[in-house]
Amino acid sequence: MSLSGTLVERRPAAVTLGAASRQVRGRRRARARAVATPYLLLVPALLVYCLFTVYPVFRQFEISFFNWHIFPGASNPFVGWSNYTKIFHDPIVETAARNVLLYVVLTVPAQMAIGLFAAAVLTDRLPGSTFWRAAVYIPVVTSYVVVSWVFSYIFSSQGGIGNAVVSFFAGHTVNIAWTAQTWTAMGVIWMLTVWKGVGWSFIIFLAALDSVPRDLMESARMDGASEPRVWRHVVIPSMRAAITFVLVLLVIGAMQAFTQFWEITKGLGGPYNSTQNFMTYMYQQAFSFFNFGYAAALASLLALVLFGFSWAEIRVLRQQEV
Numbered sequence: 001m002s003l004s005g006t007l008v009e010r011r012p013a014a015v016t017l018g019a020a021s022r023q024v025r026g027r028r029r030a031r032a033r034a035v036a037t038p039y040l041l042l043v044p045a046l047l048v049y050c051l052f053t054v055y056p057v058f059r060q061f062e063i064s065f066f067n068w069h070i071f072p073g074a075s076n077p078f079v080g081w082s083n084y085t086k087i088f089h090d091p092i093v094e095t096a097a098r099n100v101l102l103y104v105v106l107t108v109p110a111q112m113a114i115g116l117f118a119a120a121v122l123t124d125r126l127p128g129s130t131f132w133r134a135a136v137y138i139p140v141v142t143s144y145v146v147v148s149w150v151f152s153y154i155f156s157s158q159g160g161i162g163n164a165v166v167s168f169f170a171g172h173t174v175n176i177a178w179t180a181q182t183w184t185a186m187g188v189i190w191m192l193t194v195w196k197g198v199g200w201s202f203i204i205f206l207a208a209l210d211s212v213p214r215d216l217m218e219s220a221r222m223d224g225a226s227e228p229r230v231w232r233h234v235v236i237p238s239m240r241a242a243i244t245f246v247l248v249l250l251v252i253g254a255m256q257a258f259t260q261f262w263e264i265t266k267g268l269g270g271p272y273n274s275t276q277n278f279m280t281y282m283y284q285q286a287f288s289f290f291n292f293g294y295a296a297a298l299a300s301l302l303a304l305v306l307f308g309f310s311w312a313e314i315r316v317l318r319q320q321e322v
Contacts, residue, residue: 057303060299063296064083066079070292083297084300087294087298096281099277100257103186103189104251108251110198111201112201112247114198115202118136118198119202119208120209122136122206136199138199139198140203142196144196148259148260152263152264155178155184155188157175157176157177162178163175179264179266180271181271182274197253204245204246205239205242208238208243209239212234212238216238217234244313244317247317251309252310255302255305256278256279257279258277258279258283261276261277262280278302281298282295282298
Protein backbone atom coordinates (compact mmCIF):
# COMPACT_ATOMS: atom_id res chain seq x y z
CA MET A 1 0.00 0.00 0.00
CA SER A 2 2.78 2.39 0.83
CA LEU A 3 4.54 1.79 -2.50
CA SER A 4 1.30 2.25 -4.40
CA GLY A 5 0.58 5.41 -2.49
CA THR A 6 4.02 6.75 -3.32
CA LEU A 7 3.48 6.17 -7.07
CA VAL A 8 0.11 7.83 -6.93
CA GLU A 9 1.59 10.80 -5.16
CA ARG A 10 4.46 11.17 -7.69
CA ARG A 11 2.30 10.90 -10.80
CA PRO A 12 1.02 14.55 -10.75
CA ALA A 13 4.60 15.89 -10.51
CA ALA A 14 5.63 13.83 -13.54
CA VAL A 15 2.62 15.04 -15.47
CA THR A 16 3.44 18.65 -14.56
CA LEU A 17 7.08 18.22 -15.63
CA GLY A 18 6.03 16.72 -18.96
CA ALA A 19 3.59 19.54 -19.64
CA ALA A 20 6.24 22.14 -18.85
CA SER A 21 8.67 20.38 -21.19
CA ARG A 22 6.08 20.41 -23.99
CA GLN A 23 5.44 24.11 -23.39
CA VAL A 24 9.17 24.86 -23.64
CA ARG A 25 9.44 22.88 -26.88
CA GLY A 26 6.36 24.64 -28.21
CA ARG A 27 7.82 28.04 -27.42
CA ARG A 28 11.10 27.08 -29.08
CA ARG A 29 9.29 25.95 -32.23
CA ALA A 30 7.24 29.15 -32.28
CA ARG A 31 10.41 31.22 -31.84
CA ALA A 32 12.15 29.27 -34.60
CA ARG A 33 9.18 29.82 -36.92
CA ALA A 34 9.12 33.52 -36.10
CA VAL A 35 12.83 33.79 -36.93
CA ALA A 36 12.68 31.64 -40.06
CA THR A 37 9.50 33.06 -41.60
CA PRO A 38 11.00 36.37 -42.84
CA TYR A 39 13.92 34.53 -44.45
CA LEU A 40 11.61 32.01 -46.10
CA LEU A 41 9.53 34.87 -47.50
CA LEU A 42 12.72 36.40 -48.91
CA VAL A 43 13.77 33.22 -50.69
CA PRO A 44 11.68 33.75 -53.88
CA ALA A 45 12.92 37.33 -54.28
CA LEU A 46 16.49 36.21 -53.54
CA LEU A 47 16.27 33.48 -56.17
CA VAL A 48 14.97 35.96 -58.76
CA TYR A 49 17.74 38.44 -57.83
CA CYS A 50 20.43 35.77 -58.14
CA LEU A 51 19.01 34.48 -61.43
CA PHE A 52 18.54 37.82 -63.16
CA THR A 53 21.22 40.00 -61.52
CA VAL A 54 24.03 38.07 -59.84
CA TYR A 55 24.36 35.32 -62.44
CA PRO A 56 24.34 37.72 -65.45
CA VAL A 57 27.09 39.79 -63.83
CA PHE A 58 29.41 36.79 -63.48
CA ARG A 59 28.37 35.45 -66.87
CA GLN A 60 29.10 38.81 -68.47
CA PHE A 61 32.57 38.83 -66.89
CA GLU A 62 33.20 35.35 -68.29
CA ILE A 63 32.02 36.32 -71.79
CA SER A 64 34.40 39.30 -71.79
CA PHE A 65 37.34 36.88 -72.15
CA PHE A 66 35.96 35.34 -75.36
CA ASN A 67 35.20 36.42 -78.90
CA TRP A 68 31.61 35.51 -78.19
CA HIS A 69 28.94 34.76 -80.81
CA ILE A 70 25.27 34.02 -80.24
CA PHE A 71 24.75 32.16 -83.47
CA PRO A 72 24.14 28.39 -83.15
CA GLY A 73 27.22 26.34 -83.88
CA ALA A 74 29.57 29.33 -83.95
CA SER A 75 32.87 28.96 -82.12
CA ASN A 76 33.69 31.24 -79.19
CA PRO A 77 37.48 31.41 -79.06
CA PHE A 78 39.19 32.45 -75.85
CA VAL A 79 40.97 35.79 -76.33
CA GLY A 80 42.11 36.51 -72.77
CA TRP A 81 42.53 40.17 -71.91
CA SER A 82 42.52 41.39 -75.52
CA ASN A 83 38.99 42.82 -75.24
CA TYR A 84 40.13 44.90 -72.27
CA THR A 85 43.32 46.12 -73.92
CA LYS A 86 41.29 47.07 -76.99
CA ILE A 87 39.22 49.43 -74.84
CA PHE A 88 42.24 51.59 -74.06
CA HIS A 89 43.09 51.96 -77.76
CA ASP A 90 39.56 52.67 -78.96
CA PRO A 91 39.06 56.38 -79.83
CA ILE A 92 35.27 56.08 -79.49
CA VAL A 93 35.70 54.93 -75.87
CA GLU A 94 37.71 58.10 -75.24
CA THR A 95 34.88 60.17 -76.76
CA ALA A 96 32.30 58.28 -74.69
CA ALA A 97 34.32 58.84 -71.51
CA ARG A 98 34.49 62.58 -72.22
CA ASN A 99 30.76 62.74 -72.87
CA VAL A 100 29.95 60.83 -69.69
CA LEU A 101 32.24 63.05 -67.64
CA LEU A 102 30.63 66.22 -69.02
CA TYR A 103 27.20 64.71 -68.49
CA VAL A 104 27.95 63.94 -64.83
CA VAL A 105 29.65 67.26 -64.10
CA LEU A 106 26.87 69.35 -65.66
CA THR A 107 23.66 67.46 -64.87
CA VAL A 108 24.29 66.11 -61.36
CA PRO A 109 25.14 69.43 -59.63
CA ALA A 110 22.34 71.17 -61.57
CA GLN A 111 19.75 68.63 -60.44
CA MET A 112 20.94 68.83 -56.85
CA ALA A 113 21.12 72.63 -56.74
CA ILE A 114 17.73 73.21 -58.37
CA GLY A 115 16.15 70.45 -56.30
CA LEU A 116 17.49 71.91 -53.06
CA PHE A 117 16.39 75.42 -54.04
CA ALA A 118 12.88 74.18 -54.89
CA ALA A 119 12.68 72.27 -51.60
CA ALA A 120 13.68 75.41 -49.67
CA VAL A 121 11.21 77.65 -51.51
CA LEU A 122 8.18 75.35 -51.69
CA THR A 123 7.54 75.16 -47.96
CA ASP A 124 4.17 74.60 -46.33
CA ARG A 125 3.89 78.34 -45.73
CA LEU A 126 3.88 79.11 -49.45
CA PRO A 127 0.35 79.45 -50.93
CA GLY A 128 -0.32 76.69 -53.43
CA SER A 129 2.77 74.75 -52.38
CA THR A 130 1.04 71.39 -52.98
CA PHE A 131 0.37 72.26 -56.62
CA TRP A 132 3.93 73.47 -57.23
CA ARG A 133 5.42 70.43 -55.52
CA ALA A 134 3.39 68.18 -57.78
CA ALA A 135 4.43 70.23 -60.81
CA VAL A 136 8.11 69.82 -59.93
CA TYR A 137 7.80 66.08 -59.33
CA ILE A 138 5.55 65.07 -62.26
CA PRO A 139 8.42 64.90 -64.83
CA VAL A 140 10.06 62.17 -62.72
CA VAL A 141 7.20 59.73 -63.35
CA THR A 142 7.08 60.36 -67.10
CA SER A 143 8.76 57.97 -69.50
CA TYR A 144 12.25 58.85 -70.74
CA VAL A 145 11.20 57.69 -74.20
CA VAL A 146 8.20 60.02 -74.30
CA VAL A 147 10.19 62.95 -72.88
CA SER A 148 12.95 62.33 -75.43
CA TRP A 149 10.41 62.42 -78.27
CA VAL A 150 8.94 65.66 -76.93
CA PHE A 151 12.38 67.29 -76.77
CA SER A 152 13.19 65.95 -80.25
CA TYR A 153 10.06 67.70 -81.52
CA ILE A 154 10.84 70.92 -79.63
CA PHE A 155 14.34 71.01 -81.12
CA SER A 156 13.42 69.71 -84.56
CA SER A 157 15.19 71.44 -87.43
CA GLN A 158 11.88 71.72 -89.30
CA GLY A 159 9.14 73.55 -87.41
CA GLY A 160 10.60 73.05 -83.95
CA ILE A 161 9.80 75.44 -81.13
CA GLY A 162 13.51 75.92 -80.45
CA ASN A 163 14.15 77.30 -83.92
CA ALA A 164 11.01 79.45 -83.69
CA VAL A 165 12.31 81.09 -80.49
CA VAL A 166 15.78 81.65 -81.96
CA SER A 167 14.25 83.03 -85.17
CA PHE A 168 12.10 85.44 -83.17
CA PHE A 169 15.10 86.94 -81.37
CA ALA A 170 17.34 86.80 -84.44
CA GLY A 171 14.80 88.62 -86.62
CA HIS A 172 15.09 86.12 -89.45
CA THR A 173 14.39 82.45 -90.08
CA VAL A 174 16.89 80.10 -88.45
CA ASN A 175 17.04 76.34 -89.08
CA ILE A 176 19.44 74.77 -86.60
CA ALA A 177 19.84 70.99 -86.75
CA TRP A 178 19.92 70.73 -82.97
CA THR A 179 20.11 66.94 -82.66
CA ALA A 180 22.42 66.43 -85.64
CA GLN A 181 25.36 68.45 -84.28
CA THR A 182 27.59 67.40 -81.42
CA TRP A 183 27.29 70.19 -78.88
CA THR A 184 23.70 71.17 -79.59
CA ALA A 185 22.63 67.52 -79.32
CA MET A 186 24.53 67.18 -76.04
CA GLY A 187 22.93 70.41 -74.82
CA VAL A 188 19.46 69.04 -75.56
CA ILE A 189 20.32 65.85 -73.65
CA TRP A 190 21.62 67.86 -70.68
CA MET A 191 18.50 70.03 -70.54
CA LEU A 192 16.23 67.00 -70.86
CA THR A 193 17.99 65.20 -68.01
CA VAL A 194 17.94 68.16 -65.65
CA TRP A 195 14.28 68.94 -66.36
CA LYS A 196 13.22 65.34 -65.79
CA GLY A 197 15.51 64.58 -62.83
CA VAL A 198 15.12 67.67 -60.63
CA GLY A 199 11.93 66.35 -59.05
CA TRP A 200 13.69 63.28 -57.64
CA SER A 201 16.32 65.37 -55.85
CA PHE A 202 13.60 67.78 -54.79
CA ILE A 203 11.49 65.14 -53.02
CA ILE A 204 14.50 63.71 -51.14
CA PHE A 205 15.69 67.15 -50.04
CA LEU A 206 12.14 68.14 -49.06
CA ALA A 207 11.96 65.17 -46.68
CA ALA A 208 15.44 65.94 -45.34
CA LEU A 209 14.54 69.58 -44.68
CA ASP A 210 11.58 68.49 -42.57
CA SER A 211 13.98 66.61 -40.29
CA VAL A 212 16.28 69.59 -39.68
CA PRO A 213 15.90 70.71 -36.02
CA ARG A 214 13.97 73.98 -36.05
CA ASP A 215 15.27 74.99 -32.64
CA LEU A 216 18.86 74.97 -33.93
CA MET A 217 17.90 77.19 -36.85
CA GLU A 218 16.04 79.62 -34.58
CA SER A 219 18.94 79.68 -32.10
CA ALA A 220 21.37 80.51 -34.88
CA ARG A 221 19.15 83.33 -36.11
CA MET A 222 18.76 84.69 -32.58
CA ASP A 223 22.56 84.69 -32.25
CA GLY A 224 22.74 86.98 -35.26
CA ALA A 225 23.63 84.45 -37.96
CA SER A 226 22.60 85.46 -41.46
CA GLU A 227 20.47 83.12 -43.53
CA PRO A 228 23.40 81.89 -45.67
CA ARG A 229 25.35 81.09 -42.50
CA VAL A 230 22.35 79.24 -41.05
CA TRP A 231 22.22 77.11 -44.17
CA ARG A 232 25.96 76.56 -44.24
CA HIS A 233 26.45 75.66 -40.56
CA VAL A 234 23.06 74.17 -39.58
CA VAL A 235 20.91 73.05 -42.50
CA ILE A 236 23.50 71.55 -44.85
CA PRO A 237 25.32 69.53 -42.11
CA SER A 238 21.95 68.19 -40.94
CA MET A 239 21.19 67.07 -44.51
CA ARG A 240 24.56 65.47 -45.20
CA ALA A 241 23.18 61.91 -45.26
CA ALA A 242 20.51 62.89 -47.80
CA ILE A 243 23.06 64.79 -49.90
CA THR A 244 25.36 61.74 -49.94
CA PHE A 245 22.47 59.50 -50.95
CA VAL A 246 21.35 61.78 -53.78
CA LEU A 247 24.88 62.41 -55.05
CA VAL A 248 25.86 58.74 -55.21
CA LEU A 249 22.65 57.63 -56.95
CA LEU A 250 22.69 60.53 -59.41
CA VAL A 251 26.29 59.79 -60.41
CA ILE A 252 25.51 56.10 -60.86
CA GLY A 253 22.42 56.96 -62.90
CA ALA A 254 24.29 59.50 -65.02
CA MET A 255 27.04 57.03 -65.88
CA GLN A 256 24.38 54.51 -66.93
CA ALA A 257 22.29 56.94 -69.00
CA PHE A 258 21.05 55.34 -72.17
CA THR A 259 17.51 56.18 -73.32
CA GLN A 260 17.91 59.94 -73.76
CA PHE A 261 21.18 59.54 -75.67
CA TRP A 262 19.72 56.82 -77.88
CA GLU A 263 16.44 58.57 -78.64
CA ILE A 264 17.80 62.07 -79.20
CA THR A 265 20.51 60.86 -81.61
CA LYS A 266 18.25 58.19 -83.16
CA GLY A 267 20.61 55.45 -82.00
CA LEU A 268 23.41 56.65 -84.26
CA GLY A 269 25.61 58.44 -81.73
CA GLY A 270 26.31 60.96 -84.44
CA PRO A 271 27.70 62.84 -86.01
CA TYR A 272 30.65 60.44 -86.35
CA ASN A 273 30.09 58.86 -82.91
CA SER A 274 30.67 62.22 -81.22
CA THR A 275 27.64 61.84 -78.91
CA GLN A 276 28.29 58.26 -77.84
CA ASN A 277 28.43 57.34 -74.17
CA PHE A 278 29.37 54.04 -72.55
CA MET A 279 25.86 52.57 -72.61
CA THR A 280 25.00 53.45 -76.21
CA TYR A 281 28.39 52.29 -77.50
CA MET A 282 28.09 49.07 -75.50
CA TYR A 283 24.61 48.43 -76.88
CA GLN A 284 25.77 49.20 -80.41
CA GLN A 285 28.72 46.82 -80.15
CA ALA A 286 26.52 44.01 -78.83
CA PHE A 287 23.35 44.29 -80.91
CA SER A 288 24.47 46.12 -84.06
CA PHE A 289 27.93 44.62 -84.60
CA PHE A 290 27.47 41.45 -82.49
CA ASN A 291 30.75 42.00 -80.66
CA PHE A 292 29.39 40.54 -77.43
CA GLY A 293 32.81 39.87 -75.92
CA TYR A 294 33.91 43.47 -76.38
CA ALA A 295 30.55 44.77 -75.12
CA ALA A 296 30.88 42.55 -72.03
CA ALA A 297 34.37 43.94 -71.39
CA LEU A 298 32.98 47.50 -71.63
CA ALA A 299 30.22 46.58 -69.17
CA SER A 300 32.70 45.04 -66.72
CA LEU A 301 34.95 48.09 -66.87
CA LEU A 302 31.96 50.42 -66.36
CA ALA A 303 30.86 48.40 -63.31
CA LEU A 304 34.35 48.73 -61.85
CA VAL A 305 34.40 52.50 -62.48
CA LEU A 306 30.96 52.89 -60.89
CA PHE A 307 32.07 50.98 -57.81
CA GLY A 308 35.20 53.12 -57.52
CA PHE A 309 33.31 56.41 -57.87
CA SER A 310 30.65 55.38 -55.36
CA TRP A 311 33.21 54.20 -52.82
CA ALA A 312 35.28 57.39 -53.19
CA GLU A 313 32.23 59.68 -52.88
CA ILE A 314 30.96 57.96 -49.75
CA ARG A 315 34.42 57.93 -48.17
CA VAL A 316 35.07 61.62 -48.85
CA LEU A 317 31.67 62.72 -47.56
CA ARG A 318 32.00 60.59 -44.42
CA GLN A 319 35.42 62.08 -43.72
CA GLN A 320 33.88 65.55 -43.91
CA GLU A 321 31.40 64.57 -41.20
CA VAL A 322 34.19 63.86 -38.72
